[in-house]
Amino acid sequence: MVVDQLSASGMDRIFHAFADATRRDIVVRVITGEYSVSELAAHYDMSFAAVQKHVAVLERASLVLKEKRGREQIVSVNFEAVRRAQQLLDEYETIWRQRVDRISDILAEDKKASP
């Protein structure tokens, strides 16, 4: 797990990786357990090579890890990277909850101003 040392360009790769519905689906799938690339390919209406390319993008973004086991390539999720995205969104939620409170305060002034 080397996510803490991810460079800025590494972060860019993460979000390029997430920008595609198939890649997001692959991440969600491998969160629940390991899959070989051929098992993943069976789930999508596209060639093995196309799925392999998506996995390669996710691997470059450090979102998934790939390991050779015999003749199979096993894909697993990189929980650290996904967790970091989750943490940041938690903080962002706090910002918006505070904004909503401030909007409510502004709107409440209308009622006070016109009794």
Place this chain on the structure above:
Amino acid sequence: MTVINSHRDPEALSFTIVAEFEASVERVWQIWEDPRQLERWWGPPTWPATFEEHDFVPGGAARYYMTGPDGEKARGWWKFTSIQAPERLEFDDGFADENWAPVTDMGTTHAVVTFENVDDGRTRMTTVSSFESVEQLEQMLAMGMEEGMIGAMGQIDGILAEAPDVWP
């Protein structure tokens, strides 16, 4: 309870928040349309936002800065990609340098805000924010998160203290 729902989607790097207000759709629309009202709530109390430009039309731009506790300024720009008053608004939100040139390598946030009338006179506002990069999100959050928490508490105190004079 004002915030009625929220959803974080780390796989798609997006965030949705649904809030309801005791005001008409037209009134809630104004808090976006009027820059003087917008700057009262966009930034946290310790990083208040000042909108220098707010061209609230489709294709129009906004320029704002947020001023930190030590006087430092964080500049940002918006581009309104869609405005359908008073139901829906979409804009891109990014960082700018001291000459207001967009800082492109930091990425932009795309926001979609919708307004619905519920229960005769209340307004449900749904905001969906989508991000391009973790780095961009880090940068945004660096602007006054912890200070914002403390500041918001102070602001509530301030409103409560003011109340006796405002009430008829």
